[in-house]
Amino acid sequence: MTTTSIPVSEPLTRQVSHHVSQSVFDGSRLRVVLLVEVYDGAQQQFLETYEQLRSHVESVPGHLGEQLCQSIENPSQWLITSEWESAPPFLNWVSSEEHVRMVKPLHRCVRDTRSLRFHVVRETSHPAAGDGTAARGGLQTSPRIGDGVIRHALTFTVKPGSEEAVGKILADYASPEPRVDDTTRVCRTSLFLHGNRVVRAIEARGDLLAALRHVAEQPAVRAVEEAINPYLEQDRDLGDPESARVFYTRAALPAVHHVTAGEEDPAARRHALSYPARPGRGMRLAQLLADRDEAAADDPRSPVLCSTIFQRDDVVVRLVDVRGGLDTGDPALSLGLTDPGQVAELTTLLDDPAGGGASAPTGGDLARALEGARMELVTDRRSPDA
Numbered sequence: 001m002t003t004t005s006i007p008v009s010e011p012l013t014r015q016v017s018h019h020v021s022q023s024v025f026d027g028s029r030l031r032v033v034l035l036v037e038v039y040d041g042a043q044q045q046f047l048e049t050y051e052q053l054r055s056h057v058e059s060v061p062g063h064l065g066e067q068l069c070q071s072i073e074n075p076s077q078w079l080i081t082s083e084w085e086s087a088p089p090f091l092n093w094v095s096s097e098e099h100v101r102m103v104k105p106l107h108r109c110v111r112d113t114r115s116l117r118f119h120v121v122r123e124t125s126h127p128a129a130g131d132g133t134a135a136r137g138g139l140q141t142s143p144r145i146g147d148g149v150i151r152h153a154l155t156f157t158v159k160p161g162s163e164e165a166v167g168k169i170l171a172d173y174a175s176p177e178p179r180v181d182d183t184t185r186v187c188r189t190s191l192f193l194h195g196n197r198v199v200r201a202i203e204a205r206g207d208l209l210a211a212l213r214h215v216a217e218q219p220a221v222r223a224v225e226e227a228i229n230p231y232l233e234q235d236r237d238l239g240d241p242e243s244a245r246v247f248y249t250r251a252a253l254p255a256v257h258h259v260t261a262g263e264e265d266p267a268a269r270r271h272a273l274s275y276p277a278r279p280g281r282g283m284r285l286a287q288l289l290a291d292r293d294e295a296a297a298d299d300p301r302s303p304v305l306c307s308t309i310f311q312r313d314d315v316v317v318r319l320v321d322v323r324g325g326l327d328t329g330d331p332a333l334s335l336g337l338t339d340p341g342q343v344a345e346l347t348t349l350l351d352d353p354a355g356g357g358a359s360a361p362t363g364g365d366l367a368r369a370l371e372g373a374r375m376e377l378v379t380d381r382r383s384p385d386a
Helices: 043-058 087-094 097-108 163-171 208-217 219-231 241-251 282-296 331-335 340-349 364-373
Strands: 030-038 063-070 077-084 110-119 150-157 185-194 197-205 252-260 269-274 304-312 315-322 376-382
Touching: 030 043, 030 087, 043 063, 043 077, 043 097, 063 087, 077 087, 087 097, 087 110, 087 252, 087 282, 097 110, 097 241, 150 208, 150 241, 150 304, 150 315, 163 185, 163 219, 163 376, 185 208, 185 269, 197 208, 197 269, 197 304, 197 315, 208 219, 241 252, 252 282, 269 364, 269 376, 282 304, 282 315, 282 340, 331 364
Parallel strands: none
Antiparallel strands: 030 077, 030 110, 063 077, 150 197, 150 252, 185 197, 185 376, 252 304, 269 315, 304 315
């Protein structure tokens, strides 16, 4: 086995003043692991369907290769691993309508799936093999320091004009039981409206998929979901497994970056800000905001104690816990727009930049931008021992 020595002066764990529990923007390679449980007797059908889809996956930009494996102990268990140049190309593809259509045939022979995504931190290489490993992209330079909380969000739109009725329905439900099982619990759920867009953020410890299923199965939550069905722009039937799978796939709003300032304030208020991107520019916009939040985490002037950026296609949402609220202090600090150069670029990425045109907003424009980005808080519920 080939090993790489680490200088004594280089610590294995970098000590920093704040911690980032996740980010997709460090440029390192991504390993995606998909665990698949196939229906009994459907193994050959699954293999044939996979073979039909493989050529499509190979042509996706950023895709480096993959393997399909079958368990030696249980023929119903399969494993698909794929490698990507970095996380953004994979996230762009997995959230696309093309991907939704492409994987639909697989679900006719699959009982359950579980997807895991990992940045490559270290690897063993064999230079004599000539496998081109060095040319495939970088490795994550240092391990991230997390807080044990997994963050995710769901988003969907309702029919214009129904926002007030939907807001009242969504505000009227009992908090889900926080305990999912011995290892998983729901820590916090926050729900916001911006125009006719609904965003529900969830924080959990343990297994995120189990937490999402747990919340969705709560009687009070199911009643609320049924009540808002007539108002949705896209029809769904959560009682039908295929319809529910497609809805949750399209509604997924992954957290692409999270950073805290390394301090807590029980009086901090939670807000959400919407940054609608121009077509095809959502990922770059999210990366720009992530860069600013990284810099602001060490800025004692910043009122933002914690920031999570969610992004899917051209939908970019920034969830922030703010000391004193959004209305106090400099609006540029709350918006994450303190660097003039990046502000100028950001205005070229926004679908409706503050003040119009591509010029950087200043003064009153920033205050109007903050007001325009602010999402309406519907509910924010934290479990007692979160």
